[in-house]
Amino acid sequence: MTLRVGIVGISGFGGGEALRLIAGHPAFELTYAAGEGSAGSRLGDRFPGAPARLAGMVIETWDPDALPSLDLLFASLPTGRSAAALARIPGEVKIVDIGGDHRDAEGWAYGLADVWPDRIKGQTRVANPGCFPAAALTALAPLLANSLVAPGNIVIDAKTGISGAGRGGGGGGFGYAESNENLVPYGLLQHVHMPEMARTIEQLSDGSAAGLVFTPHLVPMTRGILATIYCRGRATTQDCLEAARRFYAGRPFIRVTDKPPQTKWATGSNLAFVSYAADPTRELVMAMGVVDNLGKGAAGQAVQNANLICGLPETLGLEGMPVWP
Numbered sequence: 221m222t223l224r225v226g227i228v229g230i231s232g233f234g235g236g237e238a239l240r241l242i243a244g245h246p247a248f249e250l251t252y253a254a255g256e257g258s259a260g261s262r263l264g265d266r267f268p269g270a271p272a273r274l275a276g277m278v279i280e281t282w283d284p285d286a287l288p289s290l291d292l293l294f295a296s297l298p299t300g301r302s303a304a305a306l307a308r309i310p311g312e313v314k315i316v317d318i319g320g321d322h323r324d325a326e327g328w329a330y331g332l333a334d335v336w337p338d339r340i341k342g343q344t345r346v347a348n349p350g351c352f353p354a355a356a357l358t359a360l361a362p363l364l365a366n367s368l369v370a371p372g373n374i375v376i377d378a379k380t381g382i383s384g385a386g387r388g389g390g391g392g393g394f395g396y397a398e399s400n401e402n403l404v405p406y407g408l409l410q411h412v413h414m415p416e417m418a419r420t421i422e423q424l425s426d427g428s429a430a431g432l433v434f435t436p437h438l439v440p441m442t443r444g445i446l447a448t449i450y451c452r453g454r455a456t457t458q459d460c461l462e463a464a465r466r467f468y469a470g471r472p473f474i475r476v477t478d479k480p481p482q483t484k485w486a487t488g489s490n491l492a493f494v495s496y497a498a499d500p501t502r503e504l505v506m507a508m509g510v511v512d513n514l515g516k517g518a519a520g521q522a523v524q525n526a527n528l529i530c531g532l533p534e535t536l537g538l539e540g541m542p543v544w545p
């Protein structure tokens with residue numbers, strides 16, 4: 221079975237990673253590519269490494285009313301730009317939205333694929349989590365589901381590679397000269413991912429996440445997110461590791477590690493690495509989550525979600541090892 225797949229926003233970092241994964245996916249055939257400024261150019265000009273069979277494909281001007289016949293559409297548009305357009309896509313076209321417009325929207329499943337695959341199977345509309353929630357919630361889920369930490373006063377300190385800001389670089393200020401040898405906190409107290417994280421912490425714990433603190437930092441690397449999370453609880457390190465190993469037993473993309481995870485472990489993959497350190501005498505539990513922001517944080521998890529909603533093996537097209545070093 222080959223499914224006809226489209227990507228809108230293909231010229232961007234998220235869309236480009238989706239192209240890379242779909243080009244190697246045994247059940248997906250890219251038949252439609254769309255964008256705005258890139259419309260009219262060929263994939264081979266934008267992506268010199270594109271396979272020969274795709275290099276001549278012309279990027280169309282995005283028009284949801286002029287969609288060719290498709291089974292599946294990946295939308296990788298700036299947040300705020302997809303809700304109105306995707307509402308016009310016929311119901312028989314399955315959609316995975318990599319952007320932020322549908323993470324709390326009626327009729328859309330929140331695609332935290334490693335944590336609740338059964339909520340995603342059978343859906344036709346999936347909202348991919350944001351990149352920071354992908355790292356942080358994956359690490360927190362086993363602790364919350366087992367009541368090992370209190371949900372009300374969690375502090376998430378995250379570091380991200382610069383590709384997280386997209387090709388436009390967060391509206392400027394993220395260029396090489398400004399980012400190299402530099403560390404920048406941003407989005408203090410009000411980052412756009414706060415509501416998504418708070419909502420999911422509450423769903424996983426059945427308690428209030430009112431005291432959630434989240435501070436992202438931009439670090440001079442291309443890809444990767446490390447979330448270091450401070451929680452209150454009396455669990456030991458061993459309790460946390462065992463809970464995570466039970467929670468993720470048989471889940472193919474989660475690695476529970478004794479050692480603190482590193483961003484390079486995940487580069488170019490859909491893997492998430494989680495680890496824990498706890499000191500019951502101080503009622504301190506630390507959780508750590510590592511993902512590639514363009515992998516599990518965007519296109520990797522999007523393909524995983526697409527596999528789930530298309531009734532395919534969850535790992536199809538996603539089994540390549542990370543790039544190292």
Ligand SMILES: NC(=O)C1=CN([C@@H]2O[C@H](COP(=O)(O)OP(=O)(O)OC[C@H]3O[C@@H](n4cnc5c(N)ncnc54)[C@H](OP(=O)(O)O)[C@@H]3O)[C@@H](O)[C@H]2O)C=CC1
Pocket residue numbers: 228229230231232233234235254255256257258259282296297298299301318319320349350351383384385386387388389513514517518
């Ligand atoms: N970068 C990351 O790590 C992550 C990104 N995301 C989310 O994914 C989405 C895409 O991000 P990212 O790839 O980084 O962003 P980029 O800025 O790299 O790419 C944006 C893409 O959107 C297209 N686009 C913009 N406006 C329009 C429009 N009106 N019509 C059609 N296409 C349009 C651009 O096309 P063109 O060049 O043709 O104009 C481009 O391909 C965002 O919502 C982002 O928040 C989510 C998780 C992680």
Ligand SMILES: CC(=O)N[C@@H](CCC(=O)OP(=O)(O)O)C(=O)O
Pocket residue numbers: 299318319320349350351352380381382383384385386390407412413436438
């Ligand atoms: C470095 C950087 O700017 N990263 C982005 C996260 C990208 C992401 O996950 O975006 P959406 O939730 O909009 O999909 C940010 O902090 O907003």
